Amino acid sequence: MIRYIFKRLAMAFVTLxxxxxxxxxxxxxxxxxxFAKEGKMPPAVYNNLMKHYNLDKPLIExxxxxxxxxxxLDLGPSIKNKSRDVNDYIEDNFPVSLQLGVIALSCASIAGxxxxxxxxxxxxxxxxxxxxxxxxxxxSVPSFIMATFMIQLFAVKLKLLPTSGWxxxxxxxxxxxxxxxxxxxxIARMMRSSMIExxxxxxxxxxxxxxxxxxxxIRRHALRNSLIPVTTVIGTTLANLVVGxxxxxKIFRIPGLGxxxxxxxxxxxxxxxxxxxxxxxxxxxxxxxxxxxxxxVIDPRIKLSGPQKNKKNKMLLNLQALFGRKxxxxxx
Amino acid sequence: xxxxxxxLALGVVLAATSLVGCGSGxxxxxxxxGTENSTEGGGESxxxxxxxxxxxxxxxxxxxxxxxxxxxxxxxxxxxxFEGLMKRNQEEEIVPGMAEKFELSDDKLxxxxxxxxxxxxxxxxxxxxxxxxxxxxxxxxxNTASEYAYQLYYLVGGEAFNSADVSAVSEDELKALEDAVGxxxxxxxxxxxxxxxxxxxxxxxxxxxxxxxxxxxLEAENPDWALDGATHVSNGPFSITEWNHDQNVKxxxxxxxxxxxxxxxxxINFIISEDLNTDWQMxxxxxxxxxxxxxxxxxxxxxxxxxxxxxxxxxxxxxxxRFNTTKKPFNNLKVRxxxxxxxxxxxxxxxxxxxxxxPAYAIVPGGVADAEGDFRENGGDYFAENLEEAKTxxxxxxxxxxxxxxxxxxxxxxxxxxKKIAEAIQAMWAExxxxxxxxxxxxxxxxxxxxxxDYEVSRAGWIGDYVDPNTFLDMFTSWSSQNDTxxxxxxxxxxxxxxxxxxxxxxxxxxxxxxxxxxxxNLPVLPIxxxxxxxxxxxNLTGTFKPVNREINLTYAxxx
Numbered sequence: 001m002i003r004y005i006f007k008r009l010a011m012a013f014v015t016l017x018x019x020x021x022x023x024x025x026x027x028x029x030x031x032x033x034x035f036a037k038e039g040k041m042p043p044a045v046y047n048n049l050m051k052h053y054n055l056d057k058p059l060i061e062x063x064x065x066x067x068x069x070x071x072x073l074d075l076g077p078s079i080k081n082k083s084r085d086v087n088d089y090i091e092d093n094f095p096v097s098l099q100l101g102v103i104a105l106s107c108a109s110i111a112g113x114x115x116x117x118x119x120x121x122x123x124x125x126x127x128x129x130x131x132x133x134x135x136x137x138x139x140s141v142p143s144f145i146m147a148t149f150m151i152q153l154f155a156v157k158l159k160l161l162p163t164s165g166w167x168x169x170x171x172x173x174x175x176x177x178x179x180x181x182x183x184x185x186x187i188a189r190m191m192r193s194s195m196i197e198x199x200x201x202x203x204x205x206x207x208x209x210x211x212x213x214x215x216x217x218i219r220r221h222a223l224r225n226s227l228i229p230v231t232t233v234i235g236t237t238l239a240n241l242v243v244g245x246x247x248x249x250k251i252f253r254i255p256g257l258g259x260x261x262x263x264x265x266x267x268x269x270x271x272x273x274x275x276x277x278x279x280x281x282x283x284x285x286x287x288x289x290x291x292x293x294x295x296x297v298i299d300p301r302i303k304l305s306g307p308q309k310n311k312k313n314k315m316l317l318n319l320q321a322l323f324g325r326k327x328x329x330x331x332x
Numbered sequence: 333x334x335x336x337x338x339x340l341a342l343g344v345v346l347a348a349t350s351l352v353g354c355g356s357g358x359x360x361x362x363x364x365x366g367t368e369n370s371t372e373g374g375g376e377s378x379x380x381x382x383x384x385x386x387x388x389x390x391x392x393x394x395x396x397x398x399x400x401x402x403x404x405x406x407x408x409x410x411x412x413x414f415e416g417l418m419k420r421n422q423e424e425e426i427v428p429g430m431a432e433k434f435e436l437s438d439d440k441l442x443x444x445x446x447x448x449x450x451x452x453x454x455x456x457x458x459x460x461x462x463x464x465x466x467x468x469x470x471x472x473x474x475n476t477a478s479e480y481a482y483q484l485y486y487l488v489g490g491e492a493f494n495s496a497d498v499s500a501v502s503e504d505e506l507k508a509l510e511d512a513v514g515x516x517x518x519x520x521x522x523x524x525x526x527x528x529x530x531x532x533x534x535x536x537x538x539x540x541x542x543x544x545x546x547x548x549x550l551e552a553e554n555p556d557w558a559l560d561g562a563t564h565v566s567n568g569p570f571s572i573t574e575w576n577h578d579q580n581v582k583x584x585x586x587x588x589x590x591x592x593x594x595x596x597x598x599x600i601n602f603i604i605s606e607d608l609n610t611d612w613q614m615x616x617x618x619x620x621x622x623x624x625x626x627x628x629x630x631x632x633x634x635x636x637x638x639x640x641x642x643x644x645x646x647x648x649x650x651x652x653x654r655f656n657t658t659k660k661p662f663n664n665l666k667v668r669x670x671x672x673x674x675x676x677x678x679x680x681x682x683x684x685x686x687x688x689x690x691p692a693y694a695i696v697p698g699g700v701a702d703a704e705g706d707f708r709e710n711g712g713d714y715f716a717e718n719l720e721e722a723k724t725x726x727x728x729x730x731x732x733x734x735x736x737x738x739x740x741x742x743x744x745x746x747x748x749x750x751k752k753i754a755e756a757i758q759a760m761w762a763e764x765x766x767x768x769x770x771x772x773x774x775x776x777x778x779x780x781x782x783x784x785x786d787y788e789v790s791r792a793g794w795i796g797d798y799v800d801p802n803t804f805l806d807m808f809t810s811w812s813s814q815n816d817t818x819x820x821x822x823x824x825x826x827x828x829x830x831x832x833x834x835x836x837x838x839x840x841x842x843x844x845x846x847x848x849x850x851x852x853x854n855l856p857v858l859p860i861x862x863x864x865x866x867x868x869x870x871x872n873l874t875g876t877f878k879p880v881n882r883e884i885n886l887t888y889a890x891x892x
Contacts, residue, residue, distance in 0.1 A: 032776025035479070038792065041813050042482045044474075044495035051498065052477035082395040083559045084577065092577055148609045156616050163613045164605070166579060251607045255578030268776055 008292065012285045019281040020070065020274060024063055027265075027273050034079040034268045053079055055270075066274065075278070076271035080264075086275035089260050094279070096166060097249070097256035101241030103172055104179035109234050112184045116191020116230075117223070123196060131188060138185025147178040147251040164253040175252040179245055183237045190233055194226040201225075239284055382598050383891040385873055387622040387884070388611045389602035392578050397558035398544035399471035399478045408883040409581055409602050410541045413566040417445050417464065417523070418538040422877045422888060426535050430459060430545065430567065431523075440530035440835045445523040452588035453547050454571035461517035466548035468515050474498050474506075483542040483797070486534065488514030488526040530835040533800045540798065569595045569887045578604055596875070596890040615868060621891065622876065622884055624867035628749065631866050632686040641868045644688040646699050648796035648881040649863035650804065652692070653742070653757075653789050654782065657856050658818035661738065662788060666729030668855040671789075672715060673722040674764045675757055677861060684756045685749070687866045692859035694852055696801045699880040703838040707801050711845055714852035719763060726764055741769035744791035745778045753860070754791065782816040790816075793863070796881050801844045802831065808851060819856035 035041060035049050050056040054065060069076060075086035084092075119131035154174060155163040161170050198204065199222055207217045246262040248254070257276065264272035390405030401410055419429030428434070431445040451459040468487065471478045472494045485491040489512035496509050514526030527534065537543055547565050550557050557563045561575030561582070569591070570583040584599040585592065603620060605611055608627040615623040626634070634642040655662045655671075662668060677691030690698065693713035700707040730738060742757070744750040751772060758768040773781070781787050794814075796803040806812060809828050810820035824847055831843035867884060869876055875889040 030776075031780040032774070036776050036779040038779065038794065039814070040482060040797075041479075042485070042491075043813075044491065045479060045481050047497075048474045048477040048481070048494065049479065052475075080394055081392065082397070082400045083393070148613075151610065151613050156613050159617075163617050163619060164610050251610050253579065253603070253605050253607075253610060255576075259578070266774060266776070 005293065008289055012289060015285055016278060016281055020067065020278055021063075023274055023277045024066065027268070027270055028059060030268075032268050034270065036268070053077065053270075066271075070278065075275035078260075078264075078269055078272050080267045080269045080272070086271050089257060089272065090275070090279055093255055093257040093260065096254060097245075097258055098242045100172070100175060100179060100245075100248075100254060100256060101238070101243075103176040105183065105234065105238055105241050107176055107180035108183040108187055108237065109230075111180070112187025113191050113227070113230065115184075115188040117195055117218075117226075119188065119192040120195030120199065120226075121218070128192075131192070135185040135188045138181040138188075141181070142247075143178050143182065143245070144247045144251060146181060147174070147248055150174050150178060151251070164251070166252075166254050171252075175248050175254055178252075179241065179248045183233075183241070186237070187230055187233060191226065191230050194229050195222060198222050198226040235287075239287065242283070243280055383596065384599045384601055385597055385622070385886055385889060385891050386601040386603055386620040387886070388605045388614070388620055388625060389581065390604070390625070391606050392604050393575075393581065395558065396564060396572065396575070396581070398467060398541050398546060399476055399480075400558075401541055402479045404883055407541050409572075409583070410544065411568075411882060411885060412570045412600060412887060413564075413568045413572060413583055413586075414541065414544040415568040416539045416541075416543045416545070417447075418535050420539050420879045420882070422875075424877070424879055426539055429539065430464075431538075434535075441527050443525040443527070443534065445525065447521045447523065448590060449521075450590045451567065452590075453550075453565050453567050454586045454588055455547070455550070455565045456588060457547055457549055457565075458520070459545060459547075459567050460520040461523040462520065463545040463548050464523050464543075465515050465517045466551070467544065467546035469493075469510055469513055470546060470551070471542055472513060473510070478542070480542045483537065483540060486527050486529075486531045486537070488512070488528055490514070490528075529833045531832075532835060532837065532840060533798050533802070536798050536800070570600060573599075580604055594888055596888070597886060600886055615870075618870070621870040621873040622867060622886070624865055624884055626687075626866055626868065628686055634866075634868065635686065635688065639868070641870065642866060643869060644864045644866045645878045646690070646697070646880060647863040647865040648697055648699055648799060649794060650692055650695055650697050651689075651753075651793045651860045651863060652695070653858040653860065654787075654792050654817050655789055655856055655858065656785055656787050656818055658785055659788055661730055661733040661735055664729040664733050665854065666725045666732065667738070668858070669715070670722040670726035670729060670764065671761065671766070672855055672858045673718050673725070675760050675858070675860065676717060680753065680756050680760075681861055684752050685861065687864050689861040689864050692861050694848060695857065695859055696804045696848055697796075697862035700796075700799055700801055703841045707841065707844075711848060714849065715855075722764060726766070737765070737767070739767040739769075740788040741771045742789045742791065743771045743773060743778055743781060743787045745775040746772045750791050757860075785816070785818050789858075792857070795863075799881055801841075801848065802828070805844060805847050805851065806832075808856065817856040819854060821850065821854070824850055 077085045115131040119128040122128050151163050154161045207221050246258045249256040249258045261276040389408050393406040415429045417431040421427050432448045434445045474496050481494045493509040516524045561572045564572040569589050571586040572583050574582040581602040611625045614620045681689045698708040702710045742754050754770050761768050807814040809825050827843050827847040831840050834840040872892040878884045
């Protein structure tokens with residue numbers, strides 16, 4: 001067990017190192033630099049800036065310096081923002097993104113599971129169609145349109161909620177809903193098909209034949225089994241949501257981390273690009289690590305070396321969640 | 333399988349809750365403090381009414397230290413909390429601010445400023461001449477790495493000090509360079525400034541934020557004073573009390589400000605927001621009283637209904653396209669001229685941009701003083717639109733270059749507004765028989781390609797640094813890092829140089845007019861429109877003004 005943990009830890013560090021190295025190489029390969037602007041930039045000013053941020057040094061030296069600072073958990077300054085460094089961003093802004101992500105995930109899971117169940121049990125009747133219409137809207141309407149529309153309706157017209165900001169509970173409602181719609185729709189559809197499948201199984205028929213009430217059949221047998229694929233989706237969605245949403249954060253003026261994750265690339269803010277990439281990778285690795293350990297603790301039959309295929313699949317799903325999100329943002 | 337998934341879910345939930353535990357703690361404490369403060373404010377308002385105006389300043393400020401600030405989202409805040417030796421009043425005149433008066437030597441190279449007697453920092457320290465000397469030298473110090481340091485290159489020794497290679501020179505050498513900079517506080521009230529050459533717009537620069545003072549005593553005690561709202565100290569009409577990152581910057585009236593009786597607001601809440609629709613919704617909801625970030629469709633609607641809250645002040649800025657004059661056939665003046673003449677600017681403004689902009693047939697926008705009157709009005713237009721003539725010119729130009737058709741692309745940085753304009757121009761040029769592709773690239777990539785002259789036509793815009801034709805014209809000298817057109821002319825360079833050292837206003841403006849004329853005869857750029865800054869102001873917010881090269885100013889505003 002101890003040996004397994006050490007092995008996994010070592011793997012985690014290798015993965016992080018690979019993320020740093022690849023990100024470092026890619027970001028220096030794309031054209032532009034943090035100080036490019038339409039305005040004046042006399043050579044002296046440019047040189048001072050390059051020196052100040054150690055960008056005048058050879059790449060290999062910059063890379064070494066970054067790794068050295070990283071080993072001391074120093075993620076470096078933000079070039080665009082002279083008042084805060086990357087550690088400040090993570091300390092101040094990540095908790096907000098996480099909080100929003102968890103709110104959205106809770107909304108999405110609870111409502112998604114309920115809608116999916118309802119749709120499955122009333123299959124091909126109006127509740128099914130209604131639930132699936134909601135799901136289709138959730139998937140097809142982009143969050144920025146939904147967010148702006150909700151502000152217009154609930155804040156400007158009805159004056160029930162604040163337009164934007166992050167000052168307390170009323171502020172959490174609209175962005176929480178806006179961010180939850182997409183995963184909600186996804187979970188509802190998943191839940192529906194899973195439930196339909198389970199309801200057709202022999203053991204459900206057996207349970208019914210035993211004379212159990214419908215409620216008991218659903219609670220005892222159908223629900224638990226149909227939740228299995230859904231929980232997998234919820235797991236990957238969490239990774240997706242805590243990364244923070246650039247669009248929802250921007251529209252609702254939420255001081256989250258998603259904004260910096262995306263904007264840093266456009267700004268060529270090298271330390272922020274690296275810092276956020278490393279941080280998110282570390283979270284993904286950590287979650288995977290905890291889950292794998294828990295597998296072993298709960299089910300001793302699972303070998304410590306683990307079924308490699310499954311793990312790979314999980315990692316893939318996580319990566320897809322991350323990159324799927326970026327594509328979405330670029331399209332938006 | 334079942335257990336595994338359960339474990340996964342459990343793990344995820346555990347990880348999440350442990351992190352949320354601390355997250356929500358942090359998240360709720362600071363906002364609570366915020367609401368407490370505002371309710372206290374509301375409570376007091378029974379006797380003395382609290383007048384707090386709100387507006388959106390833009391994105392999160394990168395810095396609120398005068399030496400490190402560099403964008404309008406920062407300067408709109410700095411302009412309310414600091415004051416330079418000179419300032420701009422409601423009538424847009426440059427008048428003494430922290431200075432009581434100044435004297436200019438006969439050779440126009442030495443300014444001697446005398447400071448007012450009753451000036452204090454928001455923490456009660458007196459503002460002394462040494463604070464200016466310190467601030468200017470600090471901005472020029474290569475270790476500060478200020479992006480706007482070049483604004484101080486007019487000072488004797490300024491550029492030399494800023495250009496010092498800190499890894500090569502010794503501390504003593506650096507100190508010697510610093511001491512050689514032409515700004516000296518001879519006593520607490522007197523500041524002597526020496527310039528390299530006469531700078532006719534120097535008093536204007538003294539109102540610019542890189543020239544704002546810094547409390548030298550404070551900077552020595554706490555170099556991080558500008559990082560936090562609680563420790564921030566300034567000398568202007570307002571001072572910062574709170575800086576809630578990515579949310580807002582709150583300023584209150586500075587009771588130590590010498591002209592505090594003219595300040596009627598008790599505070600301003602600068603809201604950090606980067607979404608035009610949200611800004612507009614906050615304005616509609618009365619959460620902000622002024623909004624200069626209007627979504628284009630809202631602007632169109634407001635204009636159509638003649639909304640009284642909409643005001644459209646001019647902006648010191650020009651929107652234009654660069655030609656790469658090193659590339660065939662853009663090396664040919666006739667081709668450049670034909671393309672310039674084939675753009676229907678008024679239609680573009682009315683149908684696409686919709687902000688009441690003014691069509692541009694030159695490079696310097698209106699609102700800049702000439703020797704007498706307005707520089708633009710006196711200079712007039714340098715060409716006229718004419719599609720038929722354009723067709724003839726284009727055919728001639730292409731023939732001269734041995735080409736029979738023209739196909740090229742417009743490079744613009746990704747933005748909905750730039751895209752719409754490029755599409756309209758694409759359609760207009762199609763009437764010339766020109767095949768135009770649109771190429772949107774990231775901002776950084778556009779800048780990079782412009783510097784490399786790796787483009788045919790590229791989109792650009794320029795907001796003047798100071799209110800003078802020079803800020804638009806010296807972009808296109810051979811030594812400018814902003815030229816990027818491949819066009820240079822020794823004659824043009826000579827005119828700009830002559831203008832730079834000429835103190836006789838009439839003569840100087842003559843040089844600048846000649847330079848602009850020469851530039852427009854060569855058309856290395858295609859001017860499209862002069863910007864405006866459409867904004868809405870609620871009727872209960874009165875007394876605001878907008879300097880032509882700055883954002884709205886609420887210093888003398890009042891809230892009913």
